Amino acid sequence: MNLLKKVAILFVSFSFVAVSTTSAKEFAPKKPIELIIMAGQGGGADEIARLVQGVAEKNDFTSKPLIPINKPGGSGGEALQYVKAKSGDQHTILITLNSFFTTPQNQKELDINILEDYTPLARLLTDTFMVWIKKDGAKTSGINTLDEFLARAKQGDLVMGGTGKMSEDELLLGMMRSMFGFDAKYVPYSGGGAVAKGLIGDESDFTLNNPSEQMGFYQSGDSKALVMMTPKRNPAFPEVPSSHELGYPDLEYYMMRAFVAPADIGAEATKYYTGVLHDVYMNAEFQKFNIDDGKLLSWIEGYGLSDFFAVEYDKHTEIVAAFN
Amino acid sequence: METFYLLMNGIGTALVPFNLALLIFGCLIGLFVGAMPGLGSVNGVAILIPITFIVPPTAAIIFLAAVYYGAMYGGAISSIMLGIPGASTAVATVFDGRPLAQKGEAITGLTAAAVGSFVGGTVSVILFTLFAPPLAKVALAFNAPETFALMVMAFATFVGLGGDDIPKTCFSILIGLVLSTIGLDLISGKPRLIFFDIPGFLHGVNFLVLAIGIYGIGEMLWTLETTKGAVKISSISFTFKDVVLSVKKLKGTMMAMTIGSFLGFFVGILPAAGATPAALMAYGITKQLSKNSAEFGKGAVAGVVAPECANNSASTGSMLPMLTLGIPGSPTTAILLGGMILWGLTPGPLLFTQEPEFVWGLIGSLYIANFFALILNVALIPAFIMVLRVPFAILAPVIFVLCVTGGYAPTQSIHDVWLMLLFGVAGYILRKLDYPVAPAVLSIVLGPLAEKAMRQSLIISDGSFNIFLDFTIKPIAATIMYIALIFLFLPLINILKNQLFPKKA
Numbered sequence: 001m002n003l004l005k006k007v008a009i010l011f012v013s014f015s016f017v018a019v020s021t022t023s024a025k026e027f028a029p030k031k032p033i034e035l036i037i038m039a040g041q042g043g044g045a046d047e048i049a050r051l052v053q054g055v056a057e058k059n060d061f062t063s064k065p066l067i068p069i070n071k072p073g074g075s076g077g078e079a080l081q082y083v084k085a086k087s088g089d090q091h092t093i094l095i096t097l098n099s100f101f102t103t104p105q106n107q108k109e110l111d112i113n114i115l116e117d118y119t120p121l122a123r124l125l126t127d128t129f130m131v132w133i134k135k136d137g138a139k140t141s142g143i144n145t146l147d148e149f150l151a152r153a154k155q156g157d158l159v160m161g162g163t164g165k166m167s168e169d170e171l172l173l174g175m176m177r178s179m180f181g182f183d184a185k186y187v188p189y190s191g192g193g194a195v196a197k198g199l200i201g202d203e204s205d206f207t208l209n210n211p212s213e214q215m216g217f218y219q220s221g222d223s224k225a226l227v228m229m230t231p232k233r234n235p236a237f238p239e240v241p242s243s244h245e246l247g248y249p250d251l252e253y254y255m256m257r258a259f260v261a262p263a264d265i266g267a268e269a270t271k272y273y274t275g276v277l278h279d280v281y282m283n284a285e286f287q288k289f290n291i292d293d294g295k296l297l298s299w300i301e302g303y304g305l306s307d308f309f310a311v312e313y314d315k316h317t318e319i320v321a322a323f324n
Numbered sequence: 325m326e327t328f329y330l331l332m333n334g335i336g337t338a339l340v341p342f343n344l345a346l347l348i349f350g351c352l353i354g355l356f357v358g359a360m361p362g363l364g365s366v367n368g369v370a371i372l373i374p375i376t377f378i379v380p381p382t383a384a385i386i387f388l389a390a391v392y393y394g395a396m397y398g399g400a401i402s403s404i405m406l407g408i409p410g411a412s413t414a415v416a417t418v419f420d421g422r423p424l425a426q427k428g429e430a431i432t433g434l435t436a437a438a439v440g441s442f443v444g445g446t447v448s449v450i451l452f453t454l455f456a457p458p459l460a461k462v463a464l465a466f467n468a469p470e471t472f473a474l475m476v477m478a479f480a481t482f483v484g485l486g487g488d489d490i491p492k493t494c495f496s497i498l499i500g501l502v503l504s505t506i507g508l509d510l511i512s513g514k515p516r517l518i519f520f521d522i523p524g525f526l527h528g529v530n531f532l533v534l535a536i537g538i539y540g541i542g543e544m545l546w547t548l549e550t551t552k553g554a555v556k557i558s559s560i561s562f563t564f565k566d567v568v569l570s571v572k573k574l575k576g577t578m579m580a581m582t583i584g585s586f587l588g589f590f591v592g593i594l595p596a597a598g599a600t601p602a603a604l605m606a607y608g609i610t611k612q613l614s615k616n617s618a619e620f621g622k623g624a625v626a627g628v629v630a631p632e633c634a635n636n637s638a639s640t641g642s643m644l645p646m647l648t649l650g651i652p653g654s655p656t657t658a659i660l661l662g663g664m665i666l667w668g669l670t671p672g673p674l675l676f677t678q679e680p681e682f683v684w685g686l687i688g689s690l691y692i693a694n695f696f697a698l699i700l701n702v703a704l705i706p707a708f709i710m711v712l713r714v715p716f717a718i719l720a721p722v723i724f725v726l727c728v729t730g731g732y733a734p735t736q737s738i739h740d741v742w743l744m745l746l747f748g749v750a751g752y753i754l755r756k757l758d759y760p761v762a763p764a765v766l767s768i769v770l771g772p773l774a775e776k777a778m779r780q781s782l783i784i785s786d787g788s789f790n791i792f793l794d795f796t797i798k799p800i801a802a803t804i805m806y807i808a809l810i811f812l813f814l815p816l817i818n819i820l821k822n823q824l825f826p827k828k829a
Binding site (some may be wrong): 046047058068072081093159185197 | 650
C-alpha cells in the first residue's frame with residue numbers, strides 16, 4: 001500500500017515535470033540574433049536582409065534585435081563555413097541566395113553539405129532575370145525583340161557585363177549559349193548596380209540583370225528589357241514579354257531569397273524563426289515593396305524547402321557541369 | 325535661378341526644428357563613430373538604418389548624411405591625437421597629423437583638419453548643387469580603362485612619398501600589392517594566397533587591419549623603445565587664441581585645399597572608389613606639387629589639410645552617382661542606397677524630378693551639416709587635447725584596447741586581430757630599418773581597384789594594352805595615363821639632374 005502510494009506520487013510528480021518542461025520549451029531569443037549575409041553590402045541579398053530587419057524591428061516581431069553581418073568572402077563560402085561551425089547555436093540565421101547551391105560545388109574544399117549542415121527556415125521571395133540592352137547602344141540600336149537580339153548576338157562580338165565568375169548570370173549565359181548557339185565576351189563587375197552602370201556607360205552591350213537592378217534606368221528610358229525569364233509577365237514590367245510566351249519555356253531561371261539556421265537548433269527555435277519570417281512575409285509594407293520591385297512572393301517552409309534545396313542543388317550541378 | 329530657388333527650399337527643409345535637431349544629433353554621433361577606431365561611417369550608418377524607419381524619408385536621409393559627414397570630421401581626431409586612424413577615410417591624416425601632435429602642435433593639426441574638412445565639404449556641395457546632372461554623365465563615361473589610368477596616377481604620385489629612397493618606397497608598394505591580392509580573385513572567384521589554408525584569409529586582408537597594426541601597435545612599440553616607458557606628460561594650455569593662431573598657419577595651404585577639394589570630389593563621383601582612395605591620392609599629389617615636399621611626413625600642415633579636404637569632398641561626391649544613377653560611390657553610400665530603397669524611393673535618373681523635396685532637402689542639409697560639424701569640432705578641441713595630459717603608462721593600454729577592437733570590428737573575426745598584431749611588429753621593424761610604410765597602406769587600398777579595372781579593360785581589349793595608351797580608343801584614359809607617367813618619372817629626372825649637375829653646397 002505504502003509502496004503503491006509512493007509510486008503513484010512519483011508518477012504524478014514525473015508527469016508534472018514533463019508538462020512543465022514542455023511549456024518551458026517554447027523558444028524565445030535570449031540575446032541579439034546574428035543575421036549573416038553571404039554577400040556584400042548594397043547587393044540584392046543585403047537589401048532583403050535589411051528590409052527584413054527593418055520590418056521586424058518596426059513591428060516588434062522579435063524580442064531581441066537582429067544584427068546584420070556581411071560575410072561576402074569566397075562567394076559566400078566564408079559565411080557558409082561560419083554558420084556550419086555554429087551548429088546548435090540558436091541565435092544565428094543566414095540569408096541565402098543561389099550561391100548557396102553553387103559555392104559548395106565550386107569550392108569542394110569547404111566540405112559543405114547544404115542539406116545536412118543547415119536547418120531550412122523559409123523561402124520568402126524569388127527574383128527573376130531579364131535580358132537588358134541600352135536604348136541606343138552602339139551595337140544594339142534598333143533591336144526591340146529577343147529574336148532580333150539573338151540574330152545580332154550570333155555575330156559573336158557582343159560584350160556582356162556580369163557579377164562575377166561562376167555567378168548566376170554567367171551560368172545563365174552558359175545556358176543561353178547552349179540553347180541559342182551564340183557566344184559573348186563576359187566582363188565581371190562588382191555587384192548588380194555596377195553591371196547596370198556599365199551597360200548605360202557603353203562598356204557592355206547587354207546584361208542579365210535582376211529587375212530591381214535596372215529599375216532606375218528602365219523608368220528613365222535609358223535601358224530596354226527584351227524578355228523576362230518566367231512563365232508569366234510581371235506586373236512591375238507589364239510590356240516585357242515572358243520567355244514562355246516567346247516560345248522559349250526552357251529559358252527560365254530564378255534567384256531565391258531564403259533563410260536557414262545552423263544545424264541542430266531544435267524544433268522550437270526552428271518554429272520561432274519560421275514564425276518571425278512569416279510575420280515579416282505577411283506584412284503589407286514588405287509585400288508592396290517587393291511587388292513594386294518586380295520580385296515574386298513565394299513562401300515555402302520546412303520539408304517543402306528541403307525538397308526545393310535538393311532539387312535546385314541537382315539542377316545547379318547540371319548547369320555547372322554543362323558550363324565547364 | 326530655379327536651382328537657387330530649389331536650394332533655398334532645401335535649406336529651409338533642413339532648418340525645420342525637427343530636422344535640425346536630427347542633424348545636430350547625427351553630427352555628434354558621426355564625430356564619435358568616426359573617432360572610434362574600427363567604427364567608421366559604414367558601421368555607423370548601417371547600425372542606425374533601422375531607426376530611420378520611424379521618421380519620414382527626408383528626415384531620415386538628413387540624419388544619416390549628418391552621421392556620414394560627422395564621421396569624416398571625427399576620423400581625424402584619433403588619427404592626430406592617438407596615431408590610430410579612427411576611420412578608413414582618415415588613414416592619410418595620420419601621415420602628418422601624428423607628427424604634428426608629437427611636435428606639440430596638436431591644436432594646429434586639429435584645427436587644420438576641421439577647417440580642411442569644412443572647405444572640402446563646402447566646395448563639393450557647391451559643385452554638387454551646380455553641376456549634378458552633367459557630372460553624372462562624366463561618372464558614366466568613366467569606365468574600367470579610365471579607372472585604371474587614375475590608379476596608375478595615384479601610384480605614381482606615391483613613388484615620391486617615402487622621401488627620396490625610391491627603391492625602399494617601391495618595396496613598400498609591392499608588399500602592399502601582394503597583401504591586397506590575398507583572398508578571393510576578383511575575376512575568377514578562385515582563392516589566392518590562402519596561407520596554411522587558414523579560412524580567415526578568404527576575406528582578404530582588410531586594409532584597416534594593416535593601418536591600425538602599423539600605426540597603432542607599431543607606433544606604440546616605437547614610443548616604448550624611445551622613451552623606455554618613462555612617464556611623460558605634455559602640459560598644453562589651451563585658449564581660443566591658439567585656434568585663431570593656428571587658423572593663420574593655414575594660409576600657406578591654399579594649394580592643398582584646392583587639390584583636396586576638387587580631386588576629392590572627382591574621385592568621389594566615380595562609382596566604387598570613395599573617400600579613402602580620394603584622401604590618399606590628394607595627399608600624394610599635394611606632396612608632389614608642394615614646394616616643401618621634404619616636410620611631408622614630418623608634420624606638414626598641408627599634409628593634414630589635403631586628405632581632410634578630400635575625404636569630406638569625396639563623401640559628398642559619392643552621393644552623386646547614388647542619387648542620379650542608383651550606384652553607390654562608396655561603401656557607406658551603398659548602405660544609404662539600401663535605406664532609400666526601403667523608404668520607398670527609387671534612386672536613378674528620375675529621382676531629381678520625382679522627389680525634389682527629398683533631393684534638395686539632402687543637399688540643403690549638407691550645407692547646414694558642414695557648418696555645425698565645424699562648430700562642434702572646434703568647440704570640442706579642448707576635450708580632445710585632454711588626451712595629451714594622460715600619462716603614457718595609462719594611454720598605452722587604452723590605445724592597445726582600441727587597436728584590438730578596431731582590428732576586430734570590420735570583419736568580426738579574431739583572425740584579423742592576430743594579423744593586426746603581426747603587422748604591428750612588422751611595421752615596427754620596417755620603421756627601424758627606415759622603410760616608409762604609407763605606400764604599403766596606399767597600395768592595399770588601391771591595389772584591388774586597380775587590378776580589377778586593369779583586368780576588365782584587358783578582357784574588353786582582348787589583351788591589348790593600347791586600350792590605356794591610344795588616344796583614338798579611349799582619349800580620357802590615355803590622357804590620364806600620360807600624366808601619370810610624367811608624375812612617375814619626375815622624381816627620377818630630379819635625381820638625375822642632381823647627379824649630373826650637383827648643387828654647390
